[in-house]
Amino acid sequence: xxxxxxxxxxxxxxxxxxxxxxxxxxxxxxxxxxxxxxxxxxxxxxxxxxxxxxxxxxxxxxxxxxxxxxxxxxxxxxxxxxxxxxxxxxxxxxxxxxxxxxxxxxxxxxxxxxxxxxxxxxxxxxxxxxxxxxxxxxxxxxxxxxxxxxxxxxxxxxxxxxxxxxxxxxxxxxxxxxxxx
Numbered sequence: 787x788x789x790x791x792x793x794x795x796x797x798x799x800x801x802x803x804x805x806x807x808x809x810x811x812x813x814x815x816x817x818x819x820x821x822x823x824x825x826x827x828x829x830x831x832x833x834x835x836x837x838x839x840x841x842x843x844x845x846x847x848x849x850x851x852x853x854x855x856x857x858x859x860x861x862x863x864x865x866x867x868x869x870x871x872x873x874x875x876x877x878x879x880x881x882x883x884x885x886x887x888x889x890x891x892x893x894x895x896x897x898x899x900x901x902x903x904x905x906x907x908x909x910x911x912x913x914x915x916x917x918x919x920x921x922x923x924x925x926x927x928x929x930x931x932x933x934x935x936x937x938x939x940x941x942x943x944x945x946x947x948x949x950x951x952x953x954x955x956x957x958x959x960x961x962x963x964x965x966x967x
Contacts, residue, residue, distance in 0.1 A: 789817040849879040892916040898932035
């Protein structure tokens with residue numbers, strides 16, 4: 787995973803915000819290295835991380851997959867059909883062409899990381915500009931580890947590339963270890 791950003795897409799309202807979403811959907815934008823993780827693997831995480839059979843109570847929270855080309859559309863449709871067969875239920879996820887993505891406000895970015903003030907303070911010192919923090923691969927990875935994605939062993943291998951102090955490295959390791967147990 788290179789980068790993640792939360793934001794809004796799929797609607798026609800120009801420059802949506804959390805308090806003026808218009809007809810957009812809350813979503814995430816993922817930048818990834820296809821030599822490290824495939825689009826199909828990302829779809830597997832998507833299907834496993836929510837209930838695509840439940841009706842959203844508003845458009846803002848609907849289940850949606852945006853695709854960028856015919857191959858992604860095909861994979862999204864195939865995996866949706868696989869999920870429908872496995873769950874024996876209608877999948878309510880929409881599969882639509884990618885539209886303009888509007889990043890959400892800074893305070894919505896990297897939610898899991900923001901819940902750990904000491905780590906957040908360190909990242910704020912490393913990335914004083916909000917845009918740099920949101921675009922940071924290290925912040926995206928730490929946010930993912932804190933959200934339960936990735937193993938303790940993976941983190942041990944990746945830790946030296948995150949530029950954290952020894953104290954915050956230990957804090958992160960302890961937190962991820964606790965998540966696994």
